[in-house]
Amino acid sequence: MEQLNPSDLKAILHSKRANLYYLEYCRVMQKDGRVLYLTEEKNQNQYWNIPIANTTVILLGTGTSITNAAMRMLCSAGVLVGFCGGGGTPLFSGAEIEWLTPQSEYRPTEYVQGWLSFWFDEAKRLEVAKAFQLARLDYIQQVWAKDRDLRTEGFHLDDQDIQNALQSYRNKIPRMTKVADLLLAEAQTTKQLYKIAATRCQMSFERNPEQGDLANDFLNHGNYLAYGLAATTLWVLGIPHGFAVMHGKTRRGALVFDVADLVKDAVVLPYAFLCAKEGMKEQEFRQQILQKFTEHKCLDFMFDQVKAQSLNTFSNEVHD
Structure with missing residues (x-):
């Protein structure tokens, strides 16, 4: 699969991004330069791609985990991540109020x-x-x-x-x-x-x-x-x-x-x-x-x- 550079992930303005994800019972990871989530079925595991360059927010609900490498790529694309309960509520991650925000020093002042x-x-x-x-x-x-x-x-x-x-x-x-x-x-x-x-x-x-x-x-x-x-x-x-x-x-x-x-x-x-x-x-x-x-x-x-x-x-x- 083709490798993506972080600089390639900022082409879509945040105000124009279309995707907001709520995920549950899955594992979010980085694989071959892309962020995926893995669902475990009875007889097989399935990978699903997250188009991070067109994503604003990911809510991680019940039964989820995320890898360090995935967080690094999400941060490079400017995607906010929040941990929450089932059904998207309530939010209970502990950084920056409710959100794990990318640490970018190059935002407007x-x-x-x-x-x-x-x-x-x-x-x-x-x-x-x-x-x-x-x-x-x-x-x-x-x-x-x-x-x-x-x-x-x-x-x-x-x-x-x-x-x-x-x-x-x-x-x-x-x-x-x-x-x-x-x-x-x-x-x-x-x-x-x-x-x-x-x-x-x-x-x-x-x-x-x-x-x-x-x-x-x-x-x-x-x-x-x-x-x-x-x-x-x-x-x-x-x-x-x-x-x-x-x-x-x-x-x-x-x-x-x-x-x-x-x-x-x-x-x-x-x-x-x-x-x-x-x-x-x-x-x-x-x-x-x-x-x-x-x-x-x-x-x-x-x-x-x-x-x-x-x-x-x-x-x-x-x-x-």
Whole structure:
């Protein structure tokens, strides 16, 4: 097999990469210059190739192991690795919050410098939090307007309940003077969106990550996939996870949650309910979410939003 040089693995920008893997009951290794995972069947073992140059994140679930050589190649290609429980949750690796991040000294500095230029000013931090929330609402409208599957299932932007939920939150955002108030309004809006999705899928629902029903399990799973994309975005741009604008006075990795929130309600939330309604298996749901992440260019959107706020020049006067 042809040997690959590390320099050959960086041709695809992270924002354009299509693959995010969750693996379980397998061994990840390097063989002939490629990263593979080995599954042990009853009568035979099978090797499967991982196209690392087009991969953003690998989640290693129950019953997995990884070799030193494989980690070296994943790092050279800029792939983040996370150890997690069954079904993609929870994350529990101990380096860089939840992720084993490649140790590259050649990432851009302009974004972290731009981020830190406003971060220590509470008022400017609040402005960025508001900008993220407005972008989040814009993205919901963008995705729900053009996603045929959602429209088929009754997610129409001009429906009164959807309009009320989105417009009410949009009107509140400029008036917020504290992050705590913004968090409360955001939680209320997400609760409304849960109700909207449950109504269209004719389900009774209460959000409880420990509940164990399909909708809650799929929300957990999809959210963690979004966290993988967010962690990749921040690592590529060189911004530490601890400099959050909304979440986390006590959570060191809270900026991952802030960035993941940009796409969760637009993609993960409705499809968690739709896939639960169809009684899909976990793997089928994961494939559906990853397909929608690619279709709606979620990673591109995260990069655009974080870069825009990093390079935003604040005036001396912060607007109410």
